[in-house]
Structures are given as structure tokens and as C-alpha cells.
Amino acid sequence: MTPNFADLVRSGAPHTPLAGERAASIAASALNDERFIPRDATKLRVADGITVMAGTTPRAQKPGVKAIEPRSILTIVPAVRYAAGFRVYGQGSHAVISIANNGVVVGALRRWRTASEAERVPTIITSEQARESIERQLRPMTLAEGTKATVDKIDIAYYDANANYLQPVYRFEATITPANERVSPIKVAGYVPLAKELEPIPDLSRKPEGPAPRIPKQDSRQNGTGTPDDISLGEYANQDWPNDSGYVSMSNSFLRGLTFLNGFFPGITPPVNRTQWYVAYPWEVVGPSSKYFMNAVDVAYTVPHGDWLINTTKSNNADFWDVRNIGTGGNPGYGAAAGGVLATWVIMSCEVIPSMYDRQNESGGLVIRTPRLTRGGRCSRDSTMRLDSARSCFIQTTTCSLASAWTRQ
């Protein structure tokens, strides 16, 4: 059950978001409703609410639509699951309730299987082996000279693959700090199995499955835009993809998100064709060749790493493209006016397009306490890895500023 933002913006509901306690109380009542999440051997806790803002902008094609300034329209309250006292992470065990400002539940999502106690298993890993496994998983991310990783947190937890088991694991979080200070540090999270694996547990250094990105020929004129009825998608994986599976995984997750509903209800959303699946280079984005790459697809998806107005294409320290080079050096820009088709560009990276708040914060004009808005704020690899549907992508975009979406209509 997905909230309709257009309806909520136009509704007569109060303009101020629900107080934290009231939102938590309504969400707790819904999340503890056995008709939504059946009681089982695990426990559920209500997390802090996330306020979402929305507004409207008038379009030339629809005169009469008035602009509405962005304001809070709903609060999303997630559930956090605990098994045997340990927090559950993974693809499963996710549920959220969205509450409008008048207290009405306008959204509910659930990916939550019922758990029952199975056997008790011996833990087979020592602390030293766990450290070695964490180092092995982080090593590919520190190959670039001067890049450092700090393991900030290690917890005992359970992993839910949304399949058959909740399995005990060590879950770790680390901060990867590139040598180049212009590139933001990133947060990554991973797992080390505590017992014999009953089903696969993600490993950061495991090679991704599925087709690998190809090396494009510069100035290639072979890159079509798919059939006229399809939405064409271009995805460009960082050149370091053989060492870091995240680039390919997040691209594949985005594609899966776009094609997800069609898998159940064929024809319900327009077909999406990944017509370009290439290793990333700056000339695909800026320069004259970009018309055969970025501007030859309806939707473009580029991956980390970034900082204000720049984005790397090789690891986290080299082969940058720069937003300020769009429209210069033979690049005419994007979209129909520039002789192409690009309509939406999803920049899955930190801070590439700084917001007004970012700039105001840097100039010292405003004290902003939310970490997502401060310069040097971290983005979480764990969150980006969970972008398995367009819906969650939207939530991440609006709540964590993980992805900067730049759309030209």
C-alpha cells in the first residue's frame, strides 16, 4: 500500500507533521496488529519516524495547477526486528507504516516472514577469524593508494535473506576514507557467518552474479535506444567493479526495481530495457561522445564515488567527470533539445549535487543538525545495497540524500 504523494499534498490534512510520540503510538498499534505481522518467535520494536516533505510545481502543459511549497506530508515509521535479543538485518524483516499528518495510515509495506525456533547450532568462528574475514572483505576497497578503512562497529546479529532461515552472523560497519579529500568517505556494512551457512550470506568481496558490464568503444554509434515503446536504461559501473562487487550489485538492484512489478503482473508498467551496460568513463557523461551514451538512453544510472559537483569513474580517486563540464567542450547537454533522449539521470553517489542546505551550511548561514545535510555526511553502502525497488529508492532519496536524482523534463 503506497502513499499517493499528489493526493497528500493537495489534501486538507494539517501541515505540521505528527509529534514523534503520536506517530510512534499509531505505528506501534499497526505494526503490532497480528493481521499485519503475525506474532512469532521474534520481537519487534518501533524505530524513530522519518518525516517526508513534498510539494507541487506547475507545468506549462497543465495550466491551472498551482505551485505548493514543499511541506511535511507524512511520517514513515519502520519496524526493527530482534531474534533471541539480537537485531535482524538483511533483505527480509522489513516493514514500514506511513502516517499522514492527520494520523491516518496511508501506506504499509511488509517483507516479513514468520519465524519459528529451529535447531541450536555451535558457533564455529573465533574472534581472530572474524577479524581476518572482515579484513578480507574490506581489502579490495583499500587497493587505491592512500585509501583507509576503519571498522567502526561489530555486533552479533541475525541475517534474513527473505528465504528460509534467520542465521547468526557478525555484522560490521566500516568507513572507507579515500586519499583524495574531495571525495567523501563512505560507509559499508557486511557480514561474517557465525555458524555453518544454511543459505548464502552476503560477502563484500564475492564476485557479483549476472552479466558483467562491457567496455564501450568511444564514439560508438552502435548504442541504440531500444524499441520506441520501451524505456531504455543505461548503467555505468565504476572501473573498479572487478574488485568491488557493490557497483554491479547496486546497478542490478536498480534494474530489478524497475522491472519488479512486471515480473508479477506483465504489462502493468512500461517495459524497461537495459540498452547500455558499460564500464564507466568520463566521456560517457561529458564531452561530445556523451550523445552516444548518456543522451542515448531515457534513464541513466551512474554509481559512486562523489563529492560536490564531481564523480569518480575509477575507484574512489580517479577519472572524474565534473558537472561543470556539462554543456562545454563539445557536450551539448542532455535531453531532446540536445538531440538525445535522456529524461532522468540517477546519480547514485554522495553529494554530487549539493542542495541549498549544503551550500548554506558551508557558508555558515545555518546550523543544520541532521547528518544527511552536513558537508562530509556519510552515506551508507548498506542502504544503497538494499535499493531493490523503485519505491525504496525513492525513500532512500528523500530521507538519506544517498542518491541525487537530477531530472530534466
Added chain:
Amino acid sequence: MSAHVRIKFLLIAALACSWQCSTSAAQTNAIRFAAEVPRAPEEMQVFKLTPSRPPLVFLNEKLRQAKLTPLKAEGKAFMAREASSRNSAIGCVRSWIRKAETRN
């Protein structure tokens, strides 16, 4: 193999080994632990997962409260369609759940 060739071979192997070791040490130094690995219990509980039943009654109640169309059976799923968007390829579904949930 002459002694001269053997010494050469050993020298090359030692150089390769020292390069490998220094690279590996540098990579390890690039990783710092600011957190300890907690001690795990000797044995832990595994949980078996099974698909949860579709939350049809719950969702319909919430849809009605929000003055939205409730879910109706349609093929292998329960769907809620709005009259104004029946023919639209995008946006005709605001809520849906699978009737037979094999994967939750």
C-alpha cells in the same frame, strides 16, 4: 641446474615474496579496527522462516480509513484499482498483495 642459476632463482623468488608481503602488509595497515569483535555464545538459535499470510483484512481496513478502494481478488493477486486510472499503464495499482505468497 647449476649453483649460479639456483642462486638467481632464489633471489628472484625472495624479491617476489618480499614485494608480495609488503603489499599485503600495506593493505592490512590500511584497515584499522576501532571496535572489538564481541564474544559469541558457544551455540546460537537458528530460526526457520515461512511465508506470512497476506494481510488482506488489515490492508482493506486501512484503505477504507484512508477513503481508498479496497483490494479485490484478481487472478493470482489482490489488487486495488481506481476508476480514473483503470486504463493507465502506470499508477493503476496503489496497493496489491499476492494471493498465494510463496515468497513474502
